[in-house]
Amino acid sequence: MLTFYDYLPSQNAFKVRLLQSQLRIPHDTKYVSIFSGEGQSPEYRRINPTGAVPAIRLEDGRVLAESNAILTFLAEGTDFMPSDPFERAKVNQWLSFEQDYVQNTIGSLRYWTMTSKLDSRPADLVRSKMATAIKALQILDEEFSSKPFICGQHYTVADISLYAYASRADEAGISLAPFKHFERWVQRVERTPGFVAEIYPYSIDPRSSGELA
Numbered sequence: 001m002l003t004f005y006d007y008l009p010s011q012n013a014f015k016v017r018l019l020q021s022q023l024r025i026p027h028d029t030k031y032v033s034i035f036s037g038e039g040q041s042p043e044y045r046r047i048n049p050t051g052a053v054p055a056i057r058l059e060d061g062r063v064l065a066e067s068n069a070i071l072t073f074l075a076e077g078t079d080f081m082p083s084d085p086f087e088r089a090k091v092n093q094w095l096s097f098e099q100d101y102v103q104n105t106i107g108s109l110r111y112w113t114m115t116s117k118l119d120s121r122p123a124d125l126v127r128s129k130m131a132t133a134i135k136a137l138q139i140l141d142e143e144f145s146s147k148p149f150i151c152g153q154h155y156t157v158a159d160i161s162l163y164a165y166a167s168r169a170d171e172a173g174i175s176l177a178p179f180k181h182f183e184r185w186v187q188r189v190e191r192t193p194g195f196v197a198e199i200y201p202y203s204i205d206p207r208s209s210g211e212l213a
């Protein structure tokens with residue numbers, strides 16, 4: 001059976017949780033206490049050298065990390081990952097966009113906001129992440145003005161990946177109200193079969209107010 005390495009407040013891990021639910025993938029879950037240094041233990045770094053979640057271990061012992069790599073691997077052969085080379089490349093385009101423009105901006109700002117670390121971060125860095133986050137939402141809003149899902153007519157792992165942090169922008173202090181097409185896409189994703197509504201605040205882990213090891 002597949003082993004899934006999870007940490008509940010992580011929206012990177014949520015991506016995998018959502019896909020597993022929608023594809024009904026049987027798995028065992030192991031929770032990694034990233035704020036207690038468990039991620040940096042030699043045992044876990046053999047699973048993911050960065051020490052981050054999510055990661056998976058296949059039944060044959062092979063391990064895979066990086067949320068978007070896990071999504072594309074698990075979705076292979078399903079409707080969530082196209083087979084046409086160009087359509088696959090479009091999915092990869094938006095998965096790369098997600099890491100650079102969404103996860104690295106809204107993800108960081110949300111984490112710092114929800115764990116009261118924002119004020120201790122360099123103001124220039126916060127401003128630059130905020131500007132890129134807003135640019136990302138503007139781009140997505142424009143994309144969703146002409147199509148229901150990011151790669152066209154069909155829901156793919158690129159939608160799952162983008163949804164994880166972009167839909168939580170309000171928790172990073174960014175109002176979604178100006179992004180009407182984007183908001184309609186959020187609702188569309190939330191209506192897909194097997195959608196997982198549970199989101200876990202960092203406050204469920206008292207250690208999350210400290211810094212990562």
Ligand SMILES: N[C@@H](CCC(=O)N[C@@H](CS)C(=O)NCC(=O)O)C(=O)O
Binds near residue numbers: 034039212
């Ligand atoms: N690019 C990675 C980022 C993973 C990541 O930053 N995970 C966070 C939780 S959201 C984590 O485990 N941080 C602990 C650490 O980096 O030591 C992905 O998409 O999976």
